[in-house]
Amino acid sequence: MAATQTKSALFVCLGNICRSPIAEAVFRKMATDAGVVDKWVIDSGATSDWNIGSSPDARGLACLRMHGIESRHSARQVTKEDFKSFDYILCMDESNLTELNRKAKLAKDGEAKIELLGSYDPQKQLIIKDPYYGSDEDFEKVYEQCVRCCKAFLEMNS
Template sequence: MAATSTKSVLFVCLGNICRSPIAEAVFRKMATDSGVADKWVIDSSATSDSNIEASALACLMKHGIETSHRARKVTKDDFMSFTYILCMDESNLSDLTKKAKTVNNCKAKIELLGSYDPQKQRIIRDPYYGSDEDFEKVYEQCVRCCKAFLEANS
């Protein structure tokens, strides 16, 4: 990370192919539009192995958000280098909490992205087997949550 004033956030879901890349792209656009992108390191990853899903890309493109995302799995270094690790559901949270216990000097605050949702929808459901409407719902939740997270950490 560049400077000590730089904050960092890692968005995590099961495969890093739907929810976390949507959250990453939404947050990156919000940070850029707010003029604070240079103060953030922003990334996303998975608790398993995969690659970005076409419906997630289509949803982002519909909203004018570009991404060059490539899926990756969470590493032990992520727990030491990121300020925040925000995940999508209880399973992700459990996996991350277990992995964090194996890391010395874990500095990341691990929590549900949905904990920032003003509509109190704590779980961002996996849209992988769903419809375009399910991806849209994920997008809308990510917009609400990322906006509240950015406001709370500006």
């Protein structure tokens, strides 16, 4: 019997403490609930080096907990190797997309498909706005967008 092909997704935002850890946790829970988590490598990272080693924002963790999801993520910066080892690099806004495309050129032989996570949103909200300077409601909006996008992404890749 042939081994099942593993797929991989890296979720990316500016600092890897708000949006991308929420997306990572949401996608991991969906893949777990669907019984396919063992077929995925799932992680998140930052375009910047500002928060390396930090835990996700407390408001984001509280939002996830409210929805029955835990996260033990530690912020990290996207590396050249990520462009080679991940199938999909899904980012939150145009600034992330521009920076990832720039870094991908430096990685040379990377084959990751770089796109906006919001491109999977059935409600067509392309940009997932940074809630860092916002309220708990802004984190909830990010969560809801991530749920819609991750659900569509998982369905397209199952």
